[in-house]
Amino acid sequence: MRQLAIGSLVLLLATVGPSDSALAQKAPAPRGELRVVDNDPLNWAWITWQVFEHLVEFDADGKMVPRLATGWQWLDDRTLEVKLRRGVKFQNGETFDAEVVKLNWEENTRHTQPHIAGVQLNFKPGSKLEIVDRNTVRFRFPEPDGVALVKLGLMHMASREFYRKAGWGEKHW
């Protein structure tokens, strides 16, 4: 909800400015500074969800759509192959690729409860990620997992630098 609220706020500011007919082709350079006081105890969560992107997400109609992934395919009822978007860089210039997806997978799955919403969002112990090539990863689950993509949609894709300098910590939430 708050994520939507912040999103529409930013949009509102943009519409107040001069119109840009080329908006669809080329994004105008970001401008201005917005200063916020948000004492909501979940403030960190709204920021986190704005800052990190995910392999997949739900669109406004509730449909699962690829983001940092470009697509996925179930090879059998416990093997999910995900193609990664090429040419994506983190803000610090690092390349987004299968290696960094694996790093994020390992840093998330080693925690007993990486998600605030509950342990039901954890992957089953024994779930694995294999790198197929630079832009393809394969998830292997010990048993069929109908909500695997939903769980992947919750896994923030952070850079290598993030894990070198900070990392999640067991109780980051």
Added chain:
Amino acid sequence: MVLEANTNYWDKGRAAKVKRIVFDNTLSQKEAVELVKSREGRIDLVTELSPLETLRVAESSSPPL
């Protein structure tokens, strides 16, 4: 907490519109409301107001809504 726009973001349709967003939680909500109402730009946005407080801001001489 300062968020800086990623000008190399891959999805141009979702590119950041604002260059910097500063979250300043050193201020109380009450102070923040007054600063928003003053329109000096020190604080642009304050969240979690009660309905009554929201009404007071809306009814102020220059409601920044």
